[in-house]
Amino acid sequence: MNVVWFWTLAVMLTVYAVLDGFDLGVGAVHLWVARSNEERRVALNAIGPVWNGNEVWLLAAGGMMVVAFPRVYASGFSGFYLALMLVLWLLILRGASIEFRHQIDHPMWRALWDAGFGVSSLLLALLLGVALGNVVQGLPIEADGFFQGSFALLLNPYSLLTGLLSLVVLGWHGANYLRTKSEGALLARARRASLWLFWPAVALALLTTVATFHVKPNAAANFFVHPLAFVFPALAAAGFVGALVFHRDPTDRCPFWMSTLVIICLLVTAGATIFPNLLASTLNPAWSLTVYNAASSPRALRDAFIANGLGMIGVVVYTTYAHRAFRGKVRLGSHGY
Amino acid sequence: MAHRLQFALTVMFHYLFPILTMGLGFFIALLSTLELVTGESRYGAAAKFWAKIFAINFALGVVTGIPLEFEFGTNWSRFSSYGGSVFGQTLPMEGVYAFFLESGFLGLFLFGEGRVSRVVHWLAGVGVAVGSLLSGYFIIAVNAWMQHPVGYRLASDGTLHLVSFWAVLLNPYAGWQYAHTINGALLAAAYVMGAVGAFYLLCGRHLEFGRQTVKMAIVAGTILSLTQLFPTGDFNGADVVQYQPVKLAAMEGLFKTQQGAPLAIIGMPDTTRARLLDPIFVPDTLSFLAYGNFHATVKGLTDYPRDLWPPVDLTYYAYHIMVGLGTIFIAQMLLGLFLLWRRRLYSARWFLWTLMLALPFPYIANEAGWMVTEVGRQPWLVYGLLKTSAGTSANVAGGEAVFTLIGFCGIYALLSLLFVFLVGRVIHEGPEEAPPAA
Numbered sequence: 001m002n003v004v005w006f007w008t009l010a011v012m013l014t015v016y017a018v019l020d021g022f023d024l025g026v027g028a029v030h031l032w033v034a035r036s037n038e039e040r041r042v043a044l045n046a047i048g049p050v051w052n053g054n055e056v057w058l059l060a061a062g063g064m065m066v067v068a069f070p071r072v073y074a075s076g077f078s079g080f081y082l083a084l085m086l087v088l089w090l091l092i093l094r095g096a097s098i099e100f101r102h103q104i105d106h107p108m109w110r111a112l113w114d115a116g117f118g119v120s121s122l123l124l125a126l127l128l129g130v131a132l133g134n135v136v137q138g139l140p141i142e143a144d145g146f147f148q149g150s151f152a153l154l155l156n157p158y159s160l161l162t163g164l165l166s167l168v169v170l171g172w173h174g175a176n177y178l179r180t181k182s183e184g185a186l187l188a189r190a191r192r193a194s195l196w197l198f199w200p201a202v203a204l205a206l207l208t209t210v211a212t213f214h215v216k217p218n219a220a221a222n223f224f225v226h227p228l229a230f231v232f233p234a235l236a237a238a239g240f241v242g243a244l245v246f247h248r249d250p251t252d253r254c255p256f257w258m259s260t261l262v263i264i265c266l267l268v269t270a271g272a273t274i275f276p277n278l279l280a281s282t283l284n285p286a287w288s289l290t291v292y293n294a295a296s297s298p299r300a301l302r303d304a305f306i307a308n309g310l311g312m313i314g315v316v317v318y319t320t321y322a323h324r325a326f327r328g329k330v331r332l333g334s335h336g337y
Numbered sequence: 338m339a340h341r342l343q344f345a346l347t348v349m350f351h352y353l354f355p356i357l358t359m360g361l362g363f364f365i366a367l368l369s370t371l372e373l374v375t376g377e378s379r380y381g382a383a384a385k386f387w388a389k390i391f392a393i394n395f396a397l398g399v400v401t402g403i404p405l406e407f408e409f410g411t412n413w414s415r416f417s418s419y420g421g422s423v424f425g426q427t428l429p430m431e432g433v434y435a436f437f438l439e440s441g442f443l444g445l446f447l448f449g450e451g452r453v454s455r456v457v458h459w460l461a462g463v464g465v466a467v468g469s470l471l472s473g474y475f476i477i478a479v480n481a482w483m484q485h486p487v488g489y490r491l492a493s494d495g496t497l498h499l500v501s502f503w504a505v506l507l508n509p510y511a512g513w514q515y516a517h518t519i520n521g522a523l524l525a526a527a528y529v530m531g532a533v534g535a536f537y538l539l540c541g542r543h544l545e546f547g548r549q550t551v552k553m554a555i556v557a558g559t560i561l562s563l564t565q566l567f568p569t570g571d572f573n574g575a576d577v578v579q580y581q582p583v584k585l586a587a588m589e590g591l592f593k594t595q596q597g598a599p600l601a602i603i604g605m606p607d608t609t610r611a612r613l614l615d616p617i618f619v620p621d622t623l624s625f626l627a628y629g630n631f632h633a634t635v636k637g638l639t640d641y642p643r644d645l646w647p648p649v650d651l652t653y654y655a656y657h658i659m660v661g662l663g664t665i666f667i668a669q670m671l672l673g674l675f676l677l678w679r680r681r682l683y684s685a686r687w688f689l690w691t692l693m694l695a696l697p698f699p700y701i702a703n704e705a706g707w708m709v710t711e712v713g714r715q716p717w718l719v720y721g722l723l724k725t726s727a728g729t730s731a732n733v734a735g736g737e738a739v740f741t742l743i744g745f746c747g748i749y750a751l752l753s754l755l756f757v758f759l760v761g762r763v764i765h766e767g768p769e770e771a772p773p774a775a
Contacts, residue, residue: 077410
């Protein structure tokens, strides 16, 4: 059950990264890709009906972490205190920017919230990557299971590299999403952005792989125990290749599915690298918070799994329906942003 | 202390928004249903108008709600680590069963017109209402567990382990607390509708919408203001009597244990001398309300150790403000119903003025109610098990919490300004007018 919960959380966070990833990505690139008011409205309407729901994946994952691994939740969230508060404020700014922009029809008002949306999306994509980098690398967890995460500690070269990787990959993913939703000049610019971000994404992914072995020499240990796991880094590479091969796809759908594949595989690879640790201690391996020593009792794990698993079936069904109802290109009408 | 202040600020500010989403969701679903059944477009236009206000509220509810889910870990890490596997049972269920429903269907409802069939559009409206009402239950279950912990055992490692999932989900404390909370939210929504409708009638715009809205608000408000007192308020109070008698004594400002205890209508508690200053009493009534018997003995604060007293002043005043406002709501709504029956409601400008100006008071009453619940629970975080002071994050310095508290103050001040401004604009623009009949 402990292992099942590890992968449940991994799946929740991966789905979050794929879904909120494209709307963060749209935010991160829209100042550059979408120029006119109409184009920016298309960009906002492309994510308008779904961004709130996408963010719920993060909320639900947070809630699941409380019940499944309360010690990890307690230690991680309090340790990352100031960084998380920054994330919260950015999430507030971002939500406010999306909702407030269309309320007043004035260029200065719109410019203000466009900047808010762009900057907050950009920083969030970066910070989420920084957080992941620190989790992979390990933290100075004491014997009591807690640590103090100062900015000096959290902003190290490795985590900044993963932050940059996250920003570029999500920006690429967002540009690919915009390709599926836009037409005309916006489509042309989204296509160009998608290609321009593609090469840095590949370079950063390779660099991160090398750096991971540098900070964590035994990073591949789990893969040699379960060789099947090599499928995931291989598929990530295949996703990159596929994106290049299908870059000129006239329907503009393939690149989006390829960046989706890349994000899923990169995150599963990261998960396979850290397992069975959730938060590894850099001071003493015995102080690490693992899926065994940080978990709730078997009964709590089982009950929570049943209760939430049943609900998630429903969520998947109507989330799919909602996303399908809005598939296709955005047409600006009287409704929406 | 900074942890407590920050949580109090963020939770109270956040709660301003769910009050309306929980309450208004129901009315939007009702209006959509009326549209589907009668085929009259005025109901659809009204539903759309309220959905705009709902959407702004919902967005702010989400962005101010995420901090709360994080704060359990950032500021209350020892509490999460101690009880997370028990109280955490219902926490993700709020996301899984309610927020996904609410956010998914709100998108469909706001953006989906023309893309989905009318029945699906109606279903989306109902989904939003169900989602927002459900979200309330799961979070109340967490709070009820903190008021009255159940379904756990203390394990050898000093943390709580789950014994019964169903006991936590169906906590006896949660039922009436939920009913009272939701009823309060619905009443606030009725008041918001009444105030907006009254505003339109007073300035002579959107007259048909105004009349329809005020009528709906008065009818619903009369029922809701009464059910707020009985049964929901009464039974919620009975749970307090049973499980948290100290809180009861603080709420009522009862210092000395008395047989046939009086009910203090007005009075100022003086905790240093342990008495109520300048009180107006109704004799024996507190004994009756608490135990159904005019001669029952009610234990006063002085019979409990001083270090187990909640902050008496805050609990007492919050409770009296809530009850006092509740009484005024009943009187105002009954008066409105009388005017409606006499067909004078729409022309009684003085009454419409009072209805419009009453807007902030249901919010105050709702927040005051939560203050009674939460402040009255002190010094406990989990009643009888964990003191609030033992639940904070030991690895977060007080200074850091002060810093983020100031940050939240600034951001929330800005958000409230924008919120008032934007909702004001929606109200100024008004609902879409039906084309004039030929």
